[in-house]
Amino acid sequence: MASAWTQQCLRCRGLFSSKATTWQHYLQVQHCITAIKESSKISNGLSFSGSHTVIQTRLRWKQQMWPYNDLTAKCLTTEAKENKYTVLDKDLSRSDIVEYKTTLMPTTDPLPMIQNQISLDLDAAAEFSALEEISDEEAVSISVPDSMPPASSSLKDYVDKSETLTKLVQLGVNLFKLEQRPNVGTMLLRLDFNTDVAPRLLFLKEIGVEDSRFSYIITHNPFILSESLENLQARVNYLRSRKFSPETVASMVSRAPYLLNFSVKRIDNRLGFYQRELKLSASNTRNLLARLPRLLCGSLEPVKENLKVCEIELGFKENEIQHIVMAVPKVLTANKRKLTQTFDFLHNTMKVPHHLITKFPQVLNTKYLRLRERHLFLEYLGKAQYDPTMPNYISLDRLVLLPDDAFCTELALAALEDFYLFQKMI
Known part of the structure; x- marks a missing residue:
């Protein structure tokens, strides 16, 4: 138990x-x-x-x-x-x-x-x-997603990461030139291609700008990509209201990329300035600015200075200045020293009077060294004759516009090798 x-x-x-x-x-x-x-x-x-x-x-x-x-x-x-x-x-x-x-x-x-x-x-x-x-x-x-480099001195490091930069490169935009300018690279990285870039390119195409000019415009003026479409359209409408044809407006925008960045008031002031200072008609003013549209974009101070130089230092009359400017608009923006040096050689060395310079104003826009070499060669040969009333007359426009071989055979009547040898001697 x-x-x-x-x-x-x-x-x-x-x-x-x-x-x-x-x-x-x-x-x-x-x-x-x-x-x-x-x-x-x-x-x-x-x-x-x-x-x-x-x-x-x-x-x-x-x-x-x-x-x-x-x-x-x-x-x-x-x-x-x-x-x-x-x-x-x-x-x-x-x-x-x-x-x-x-x-x-x-x-x-x-x-x-x-x-x-x-x-x-x-x-x-x-x-x-x-x-x-x-x-x-x-x-x-830990898997870290790919991201843009935090900082870089070149836009090429961001091309593979940014759709905007990739498309701009495909258009032919020169990123190397853009990255040399302050804050431009940062601005481009912040832009979205579909919402910022594409609408501006479509606008340029609609006003008549050719596709091949897109890269030139953006390379020289990337800030057009940050302008509102309303402002761009308003400036185009103003130019057309001033009787610039649509084709002329497209050509002006293609050759002067900054034109559409200026307000309507500023463009209007520039048109009034050239018409007032040069005493031109509205038609001649449009013709002048259509030929050199960057006159509407650049500073007015060099223009005012060159007008004073032509009048006071060079001694041209008002009507002569008008004729020179209408024929060669670049005279208004030419370097002052170059302009006075060329005129001095023409008038004091070659003995060309004012009325002949006015008749052939292209000589004011030629290279000084080219003009000097050809005149000295003709003088060496005894053929430097620029008076139309004298025999063996040589016109100033042919003197500066003909290529070297044509100048030698038609004007100097000498061999091209002799001209090259003479250039080495002077």
Whole structure:
């Protein structure tokens, strides 16, 4: 009897010990399952700022969850063994089995404890900073998207990253010239090709500018890409209202890229200035500006100075100045020193009077060295005769416009090699 009682006590002791172990495993399994669910919710529902923080959080959740995976397998194995023990232990009565299964159920609600643990884990994840030092393995696992270089002295480093620059290069725009100008590179990188560049190019095409001129216009005036379409259209409408034909307007814009960057008021003031200072008619003013449209874009100070030089220093009359300007508009923007040097050689060395210079104003726009070499060669040959009333007369326009071979055969009546040899001697 005592021996049977002793065996029963030992079985009960083992039963209580297994109950305590099973209860501990149950709590750990429940914590594991709930943590996995909350981890899934966090990964699907929460958004951490920065890919680095997200990767760190995922890595740490993985590190926290791997013991639970092993624990789950262990608990399931233990539960299977306990169930097997319950079935095979035929010596236990039915009341003992019922008591054993009842003991496996928790006597307290574990939910608050699990929620507190998850709250602590979330607080720990939120404390991770992008500036926190990480391991080499974590650093390698971070994928950083391609981005533009933070700074560069050349636009070529951004061409592959910027659609705008890529399309501009395809159009033939010279980025090397643009990057030499301050703030132009930054402006181009901020532009979107579809919303900023393409509408301006389409506008230029609509007013008659040829596609081949797009690269020239943007290379010399990239700021046209930042002008509003309303302002551009208003300036074109003003030029047409002043009786510039659509073809003339397109030609002026193609040859003077900055023209459309000026306001209507400024363009109107420039037109009035040339008509007033040169005392030209409206038709002649349009003709002058159509031939040299950059007169509307450049500074007026060189123009005023050259007009004074022609009148005071060179001694031309008002009507002579008008004729010279209408024939050669570049005289208005020519370098003052070059202009006076050429006139001095023509008038004082070659002895050409004012009325002949007015009749052939192209000589004022020629290169001084070219004029000097040809005159000295003709003088060496004894053929420097520029008076139309004298025999063997040589007109000034042919003197400066003919190429070297034609000058030698038609005017100097000498071999081209002799002229080249003479150039080396002077």
